[in-house]
Amino acid sequence: MGRRARAIVVAVSALTLAACATTGTARASDEDDPRFTAMTEDEGPFASTYQRYPGRPTALVGATVFDGAGGMIGNGTVLFRDGEVVEVGVGLATDGYDVIDGSGKFVTPGIIDIHSHLGDYPTPSVDAHSDGNEATAPTTPNVWAEHSVWPQDPGFSRALANGGITALQILPGSANLMGGRSVTLKNVPARTVQGMKFPGAPYGFKMACGENPKRVYGNRGRTPSTRMGNFAVNRQTWYEAIDYANDGDAKRDLGKETLVGVLEGEILVHNHCYRADEMALVMDMAKEIGYRISAFHHAVEAYKIGDLLRENEVCSAIWADWYGFKMEAYDGILENAAYLQREGACVVIHSDDENDIQRLNQEAAKAQAAGRRVGIEISDATAVQWITLNAAKAMGIDEMTGSLEPGKMADVVLWNGDPLSVYSRPEKVWVDGALMYDMMDRKRRPVSDFELGQPGEGDVK
Structure with a gap:
């Protein structure tokens, strides 16, 4: 059907606006054809520029693990590094990982x-x-x-x-x-x-x-x-x-x-x-x-x-x-x-x-x-x-x-109790293996620019 592959001719008067786009500029199609064309969808207008934040190799040890796919592992270990889940199981080797004691706690996917x-x-x-x-x-x-x-x-x-x-x-x-x-x-x-x-x-x-x-x-x-x-x-x-x-x-x-x-x-x-x-x-x-x-x-x-x-x-x-x-x-x-x-x-x-x-x-x-x-x-x-x-x-x-499966993104939540309890809440949250929130570390509590300078800045309520 090829709808998105079609080149779109734009008026010369629109060139200045097009050139300001963050994802591309208006451009001549080739040297022999001086007409200007807009970026097509296949070329990715407004494409993702997401890059994962830096993370550390992490082992969550001794927690009850809900893998997201319908499974539960008692006294489990979740290993992740380089933004991905490496392994989930019981009694896994943790050499080379930062070990976090999850005893009495629970782990789920994000x-x-x-x-x-x-x-x-x-x-x-x-x-x-x-x-x-x-x-x-x-x-x-x-x-x-x-x-x-x-x-x-x-x-x-x-x-x-x-x-x-x-x-x-x-x-x-x-x-x-x-x-x-x-x-x-x-x-x-x-x-x-x-x-x-x-x-x-x-x-x-x-x-x-x-x-x-x-x-x-x-x-x-x-x-x-x-x-x-x-x-x-x-x-x-x-x-x-x-x-x-x-x-x-x-x-x-x-x-x-x-x-x-x-x-x-x-x-x-x-x-x-x-x-x-x-x-x-x-x-x-x-x-x-x-x-x-x-x-x-x-x-x-x-x-x-x-x-x-x-x-x-x-x-x-x-x-x-x-x-x-x-x-x-x-x-x-x-x-x-x-x-x-x-x-x-x-x-x-x-x-x-x-x-x-x-x-x-x-x-x-x-x-x-x-x-x-x-x-x-x-x-x-x-x-x-x-x-x-x-x-x-x-x-x-x-x-x-x-789900917590090898090769998937390390989007992981460590809960301070049963995640299906009204009394529990996230203790730590990782996105692509990067620790983005830590209940016990005020520096790991994201604050938007809009909130800077506001009373109670940085408080998560």
């Missing part, structure tokens, strides 16, 4: 939040910081969440210190049927969003069904104003994208370029959807058009269609107990995750909130406990998987992170 708006809706929560919804048209596939991310959002350091968050997906909001591209970040301090971008992570694409888009545009006297309007606009937009993909002479269109990336399987769909009937319809629409849904987000009625979600290999990114705040969220139940797990469907616990991201471990524990109360026994190792490897799978980064 916690991953599949649904966050940090940076796009940063704190302080004021109108000037509201950059997550481009609510100017029902479909805005042309916008990219990363272009709103403010790296100095104090929420990033809070998520690291209080929640052990090492990676997170930043999504546009859900005012629109098609909200735009998401971006996956490593949770490290950086001057630019490119310095936080998770290297090799695929883009996500945010879609929304149900009340939000029909309310936003129906209140303006525009289409869509009903659920059938939602589907009509979606389908028409997809068919126009297919026409664009098959027209080799079409003028470059950034929105359709994103949609073609979805059709080609390079960009993963994350669909905000609450009701079971709508999720079933959306899966049918995906089959009609020819794309795949990676995860339904919020999905408070997912428990009604666990078998369909399993058969279609769609994850459910859900809350433990948020429901009832609008009609489409009315039929949520505390046992949502447990019933999905019983059906063999993919469960992910997400936050969608700058505070809940600091306690996804507790949210997973609440969902686990709700299952136990109705006789569904869910192991602690499985509950940890909901906020580690399952999230990584739905985000397309599970080959790199999400």
